[in-house]
Amino acid sequence: MRIRFLFGGAGLALAAAMTALSAGAEPVSLPDDPEAKGRAIAEETDRRNKGFGDTRASMHMILENAYGETSTREMRAMTLEKPNPDEGDWTLNVFDKPRDVDGTALLTHARILDPDDQWMYLPAVKRVKRISSVNKSGPFMGSEFAFEDFSSTEIDKYSYKWLRDEACPEPVADRTCHVTERTPLYEHSGYTRQVAWTDTTDYQPRKIKYYDRKDELLKTLSMTNYNLHEGKFWRAHDLYMQNVVTGKSTRLTWESFEFGTGLTQNDFSTSALQRAR
Numbered sequence: 464m465r466i467r468f469l470f471g472g473a474g475l476a477l478a479a480a481m482t483a484l485s486a487g488a489e490p491v492s493l494p495d496d497p498e499a500k501g502r503a504i505a506e507e508t509d510r511r512n513k514g515f516g517d518t519r520a521s522m523h524m525i526l527e528n529a530y531g532e533t534s535t536r537e538m539r540a541m542t543l544e545k546p547n548p549d550e551g552d553w554t555l556n557v558f559d560k561p562r563d564v565d566g567t568a569l570l571t572h573a574r575i576l577d578p579d580d581q582w583m584y585l586p587a588v589k590r591v592k593r594i595s596s597v598n599k600s601g602p603f604m605g606s607e608f609a610f611e612d613f614s615s616t617e618i619d620k621y622s623y624k625w626l627r628d629e630a631c632p633e634p635v636a637d638r639t640c641h642v643t644e645r646t647p648l649y650e651h652s653g654y655t656r657q658v659a660w661t662d663t664t665d666y667q668p669r670k671i672k673y674y675d676r677k678d679e680l681l682k683t684l685s686m687t688n689y690n691l692h693e694g695k696f697w698r699a700h701d702l703y704m705q706n707v708v709t710g711k712s713t714r715l716t717w718e719s720f721e722f723g724t725g726l727t728q729n730d731f732s733t734s735a736l737q738r739a740r
Contacts, residue, residue, distance in 0.1 A: 491666070493625075501623030501643040508666045509618055515696055517726035518542045522717045526606060529710035536564060536604075539739075542615075543726050551575065552615040553731040557739040564604065568739045570731060573614040576649050581610060584736035591733050600653020607682055607704040607713040609653055621645035621657075631662055632670045634687060639663045640670075654681070667697055682706045693722050 491507050493500045524536040537560040543553040551573020558564040566586035573579050578596030585592060599610040624644045631640040640660040647654055655678045660670040668686055675681040686699040702715040729735065 491663075497625045498623060500625035501645070502618070504625065504641050504643055504661055504666070505618050505621070505623055505645070508661060508668065511666055512696075513544075513546075515693075516544055516723045519719075519721045519724050519726070520698075520717055521719050522715050524604075524606060525714040525716070527712045527714070536560060541726055541730065543728065543731055545573075548619075549575065551579065551617045553728070554613065554615070555731055555735065555739060556613065558604070566739070567604070568736045569603070569610075569613060570733065570736050571614050572731070573617060574649075575617055575619045578649070578651065579611070579614045581614075582733050582736060584739070589737075591736055597651050599651060607706045607711055611652060612704075620649050621647055626658070628663070631660060632685065635662065635669065665697070667699070680707055682708075692720050696722065 491503075493503050518541065520540045522538050522540065524538055525533055526536070527533045536558055539557045539559060541555045545552050553573070554571045555568065556571075557568045558566065566584070568584040570582045570584075571579055572581075579599070581594035581599065583592045583594060584590075594610055601610060602608070603610050603613060622645065624646075626642045626644055628639055628641055630636050631638045640662055642658065642660055644656055644658050646656045653676065654673050655676055656674050658672040658674075659668055661668050667689060670686070671684045672680060673682050673684070683705050685703045685705075686701070687703075688701040689697050689699050691697055698717065698720055700717040702717075703712065704714075705712040
């Protein structure tokens with residue numbers, strides 16, 4: 464399952480994450496075994512997400528503290544699809560506004576079980592900083608999204624288990640969702656597990672709950688306002704991450720998506736970080 468918080472169109476990551484899915488799919492036959500069924504659901508979502516090539520997108524990031532005070536940032540996101548199943552997608556996320564974050568950029572080369580490669584460009588000091596593999600559970604730029612949320616959610620990064628089927632969360636409560644648990648297999652994850660709601664109608668993810676290293680609920684991601692692009696790729700234009708411990712939240716609202724724009728690996732190098740501004 465590749466949820467791209469495409470600060471580029473997921474990743475985190477996040478991938479966001481965002482998920483592209485094919486429209487008008489045939490009914491899906493799933494195995495009965497809970498583990499096999501959970502993985503099959505993830506594979507079906509991933510299958511519908513293949514073939515987009517590359518994307519560019521723009522968005523607003525709205526930070527809200529526990530007192531309801533907000534601040535807004537503008538960002539651009541780019542993603543390069545890596546067809547090799549042994550590799551993860553590459554993403555580049557660049558802040559444009561406000562002035563104090565202008566030019567700050569995050570580059571992610573997602574991997575499977577090895578630590579993702581991540582670099583951050585800090586314009587104030589004009590240098591590229593590599594993000595340590597043990598620090599990727601920390602908050603990205605003061606948001607409720609962690610660094611690891613900005614990586615595409617590759618299937619083999621997790622083990623899976625189907626839990627139940629139930630009504631999807633609002634605003635599609637009239638539909639049924641598969642509820643699955645996925646456990647990170649990669650080292651240094653900030654999560655012990657995640658519980659995901661996937662729409663059985665079109666296999667779009669609707670909600671994810673993240674549990675911290677104490678296996679307590681940390682935050683919830685809601686994905687709404689899906690739009691169909693290129694006649695076959697769905698994108699959630701509203702991602703809302705709420706921290707249930709601190710009361711803080713971060714909302715990502717996507718404003719545009721472009722597909723097949725000609726991006727290459729050269730656009731996702733560490734030197735490209737400094738040119739992204």
